[in-house]
Amino acid sequence: MRTGTRGLVALLCAALMIAGGCAKKEIVKPEEGARMAAPTPPPAPAAPAPAKTEEPMAAQPVSEAAVKGEAPQEAVKGEEAEAALERIYFDFDSYVLSQQARDTLYRDAEILLKKQPAAKVSLEGHCDERGSDEYNLALGEKRAKAAMDYLVTLGVPAERLSTISYGKEKPLDPGHTEEAWAKNRRVELVIVK
Known part of the structure; x- marks a missing residue:
């Protein structure tokens, strides 16, 4: 009788471990996770890159402003600082920072370090309307965390x-098109103090 009970307990434990493993894979979405896992390691080695190329990148915002016909920014205060901090965008179902997002965060870091050295910033993660509430909240948090981690490296x-x-919950564009969804996959940098 004890051998049968032990066998049944072992079988139940094995079934729970298999079921538990499957549930985790289902929540993480392994197909998407596999695609996101490959690009994630390159940001760590890329962190030193801005330090090595600070001089060219420091000149870059000035030249972009000149090309766009914008006036050079003076000391930014209050609402002007919020307007100066640019939002970044993400690909569908991803929290990996693109090169364009990194460049934008580099300019935001310069503003926060040089023109707003005491400002506190909230990084607000947003998603498009596709996916469950829980999944999008988790993805928005990962996007905000990725942006925060990169700003810290800067x-x-x-x-x-x-x-x-x-x-x-807070779409930038309430439309139901790919263009609207692309605008909603973002992180906003908001000065809170």
Whole structure:
């Protein structure tokens, strides 16, 4: 009788471990996770790159402003600082920072370090309307965290940064097209103090 009970307990434990493993894979979406896992390691080695190329990148915002016909920015205060901090965008179902997002965060870091050295910033993660509420809240948090981690590598103190995820609750564009969804997959940098 004891051998049968032990066998039944072992069988139940094995079934629970298999079921538990499957549930995790289902939530993480292994197909998407596999695609995101490959690009994730390159950001760590890329962190030193801005330090090595600070001089060319420092000149880049000035030349972009000149090309766009914008006036050079003076000391940014209050609402002007919020307007100066640019949002970044993400690919569908991804929290990997593109090169364009990194360049934008580099310019934002310069503003936060040079023109707003005491400002505290909330990084707000957003998603498009596709996907469940829970999934989009988690994805929005990952996007905000990725942006925060990159700003920290650029020298912005982590104590000045916080993250929050709104998931799909605050769309920038309420449309139901790919263009609208692309605008909604973003992280907004909001000065809170």
